[in-house]
Amino acid sequence: MELLVFVVISIIAIVSALGAILVKSPIHVMVWFLGFILSVAASFFALKADLLAGLQLVIYAVAIVVFYVLVITTIPWEKVKMFEGFYKKEFVFALPAFLFTIGASIYLVISSRFSNLRQPLPKDNVSALGTVLFTKYIAPFELASFILLIAMIGAIIFGKEKANG
Amino acid sequence: MDKYYLLLGIVLVFIGIFGIIIRKNLITMLVATEIMLNGVNISLVSVSHFLGKVDAQVMSIIV
Numbered sequence: 001m002e003l004l005v006f007v008v009i010s011i012i013a014i015v016s017a018l019g020a021i022l023v024k025s026p027i028h029v030m031v032w033f034l035g036f037i038l039s040v041a042a043s044f045f046a047l048k049a050d051l052l053a054g055l056q057l058v059i060y061a062v063a064i065v066v067f068y069v070l071v072i073t074t075i076p077w078e079k080v081k082m083f084e085g086f087y088k089k090e091f092v093f094a095l096p097a098f099l100f101t102i103g104a105s106i107y108l109v110i111s112s113r114f115s116n117l118r119q120p121l122p123k124d125n126v127s128a129l130g131t132v133l134f135t136k137y138i139a140p141f142e143l144a145s146f147i148l149l150i151a152m153i154g155a156i157i158f159g160k161e162k163a164n165g
Numbered sequence: 166m167d168k169y170y171l172l173l174g175i176v177l178v179f180i181g182i183f184g185i186i187i188r189k190n191l192i193t194m195l196v197a198t199e200i201m202l203n204g205v206n207i208s209l210v211s212v213s214h215f216l217g218k219v220d221a222q223v224m225s226i227i228v
Contacts, residue, residue, distance in 0.1 A: 012175045017177055019198050021184030026192045033196050040203045047170060047214045049222055052206070064199070072192060079178050080227075083189040091187045098183045105175045110167060119217030129219045129226075137223045 005046050013039040026072050026080060030065055037061045050125045170211035175206030202228060 016039060019032035037060040044053035072080065122128035133141060177200055184197030206225045213221035 005167050006173075010169070011171060014176060014180070015202070017180045020200065021180065021188060021193065021197055024188060029193050029196055033199070036200065039205070040207060043170065043207055044210055047210050049210045049213065049225075052210060052222055052225055053227070056206075060199075060203075068196070070194065080190070080192075083191065085189055086190065092186050094183055094186045098179060102176055102179050103206045105179075106172055109172055114168070114215065117216055121214065121217050122219065125219070129222055131197065132219050133226065135228075136220070140227060 002046070006043075009039055009046060010045045013043065024084060027069070030068055033068075034061060034065050035066070047126060048121055051129050065076070170214075172185055174204045174206075174208030175213065177201070177207065180204075 013036060015036035016032050020029050020036055023029050023032055028107070035055065041053045041056040044050075044056055181197045181199075181201030181204060184200065185194050188194050188197065198214040206228055208223060209217075209221045209228070
């Protein structure tokens with residue numbers, strides 16, 4: 001049953017990721033990307049990471065997709081058209097390297113044996129994650145919030161400069 | 166079972182790199198970077214499932 005779930009999720013994820021990088025129109029790219037995000041959320045549910053799956057649905061599937069679509073609509077369509085298409089030569093050269101690296105890393109993961117440290121996951125994922133996040137990892141969490149604050153101030157400053165001329 | 170999800174994460178990261186190499190459009194390149202980030206997230210969560218600890222999920226939140 002687990003294997004069946006994995007096969008379905010991974011087929012949807014890989015097909016929609018390939019669709020997102022191979023489809024021409026940016027709006028179609030966003031639709032494929034939305035399918036990809038939903039399949040990633042499903043895989044988080046299958047791995048018993050409930051909080052991350054919910055965050056994935058709220059942050060990516062709603063906020064980031066809407067943000068990208070807004071960006072696409074604010075850019076003039078002629079400018080979007082100017083950069084349409086692929087680098088053909090790079091495509092031809094990158095495809096064998098892409099397939100080779102995927103094959104090599106799949107071989108490495110399958111042939112290696114992992115250490116046997118398996119413990120059962122805590123029952124309540126949300127409370128366990130919150131406890132660890134606000135005790136052991138409080139310093140990186142605060143640092144990340146500080147960096148985000150700096151990025152926000154920088155974005156406001158750049159936006160104001162453009163508005164003033 | 167967790168090995169398979171690790172493989173899925175690896176394949177998604179390489180698909181993202183491939184997308185950045187071949188596309189001209191900036192928005193599509195941003196989407197390809199998001200695909201790479203999600204591949205890393207899947208790998209982290211599968212390792213967390215494998216070890217039975219939620220530390221890797223905290224790192225996934227920070228990503």
